[in-house]
Amino acid sequence: EAARQPALPGLPPARYHRCGKRLHDGSSLPVHPLPRSSRSVARLLERLRSRLRPRLRRLVPRQFRRDGVVFIHIPKCAGSAFLDAYLGFQTGHVTAREYRHADPGFFDAAYVFTFVRDPLARFVSAYDHIQTGDLWDYLPAMKQLVDRHGGTVAEVAAALGPDSELLGLPWFAPQHTFLEIRGRLAVNRVFKTESFDADLDVIRDETAIRLREAAPVNRRGDGSASYADRLGESGVANLRRVYARDFTLFGYY
Numbered sequence: 125e126a127a128r129q130p131a132l133p134g135l136p137p138a139r140y141h142r143c144g145k146r147l148h149d150g151s152s153l154p155v156h157p158l159p160r161s162s163r164s165v166a167r168l169l170e171r172l173r174s175r176l177r178p179r180l181r182r183l184v185p186r187q188f189r190r191d192g193v194v195f196i197h198i199p200k201c202a203g204s205a206f207l208d209a210y211l212g213f214q215t216g217h218v219t220a221r222e223y224r225h226a227d228p229g230f231f232d233a234a235y236v237f238t239f240v241r242d243p244l245a246r247f248v249s250a251y252d253h254i255q256t257g258d259l260w261d262y263l264p265a266m267k268q269l270v271d272r273h274g275g276t277v278a279e280v281a282a283a284l285g286p287d288s289e290l291l292g293l294p295w296f297a298p299q300h301t302f303l304e305i306r307g308r309l310a311v312n313r314v315f316k317t318e319s320f321d322a323d324l325d326v327i328r329d330e331t332a333i334r335l336r337e338a339a340p341v342n343r344r345g346d347g348s349a350s351y352a353d354r355l356g357e358s359g360v361a362n363l364r365r366v367y368a369r370d371f372t373l374f375g376y377y
Contacts, residue, residue, distance in 0.1 A: 165269060165289055183218060183226040187211055191332045194223050194231060196238040198302045199294045200249045202317040203239060206324075209335045217294050219302045220310040235331055236310065240299050240374045241317040243367040244360060248351040250295035251277040266293065281359030284366050291366075299370045314374060 187210070188194055195210070197203035197217050207214050224231040241249075254266050273290060274280035280290070290296045303309050313330070315323035327333055352360060364371060371377065 166292070184223065184230060185211060185215060188234070189230065192234055193331050193333060194220075194234045194236045196220055196223070196236065196302055196311065198238055198240060198299050199297075200246045200253065201239045201241040201299070202320050205320070206239065209324075209337065210333060212336070217302065221305050224305060224310065231310075235312050237313040237315060237327070238303060238311055239315045239317050239320070239323070240370070242351075242376045243299070243370045244355060244363055244376075245351050246299070247281060247296065247363055247367075248277055248354055250293075251280060253295060269293075277354050278356040278359045281355045282362050284362060286366055288366075298367055300373055309373065316374070 184194070195203070195206065195215070196219065197207060197215055199217055203217075204214065220231075220236065223236075251270065254263060254270050256263065270280060270290065270293075273283050273288070284290060284296075291298065300309070303311050303314075313326075315326070324335060328335065355363065
């Protein structure tokens with residue numbers, strides 16, 4: 125019925141771990157050995173998702189209900205900094221479809237918004253996040269999974285296919301898959317990581333949200349020279365094909 129959603133929308137971002145905080149449902153991650161097959165990978169991802177996704181009845185934070193908003197956190201798109209400034213905790217990477225399933229009436233009446241990012245910069249940032257390997261106990265297994273597809277970010281980017289298992293990881297899942305319901309964007313506003321500070325002023329003007337001072341945005345992967353050089357011509361060209369819908373929908377030409 126709905127557009128295909130990323131296979132693992134619930135993993136928390138690295139910055140939240142550094143702050144020593146937890147998801148608002150108190151979830152923690154189990155340690156799993158590296159899976160040996162794609163089927164094993166799928167089972168691992170499903171277990172991680174089930175552990176981290178908040179229970180349906182409390183999926184929508186009370187602050188969202190108070191302010192009449194829904195924020196959809198796409199991985200590696202400044203969502204951690206925003207949620208720290210707004211809620212003081214992380215929601216996990218809950219999709220528009222999941223929020224609407226939890227409470228259709230509230231979702232349909234709410235101001236639904238998100239931050240997106242240049243797909244090339246996001247890919248580099250996601251790769252670097254996974255390569256750290258020490259921020260969450262699941263990252264070493266994810267790193268070994270990614271490394272199967274290439275030894276550098278350029279090799280992984282050039283080899284990425286439309287059916288790659290890497291697109292099932294939330295960091296690499298196309299951004300539109302977090303936002304679409306039945307193939308259409310289900311958000312009121314799409315803001316950009318690249319204009320984060322200015323967009324916070326717009327959010328303040330258009331909603332009842334009260335924000336603390338925002339944490340610095342992790343801009344790893346940003347900068348035309350850094351990510352283009354690291355991805356190489358083949359990697360850039362391939363990512364433009366794989367993430368074509370993100371480039372088109374969000375104006376990254």
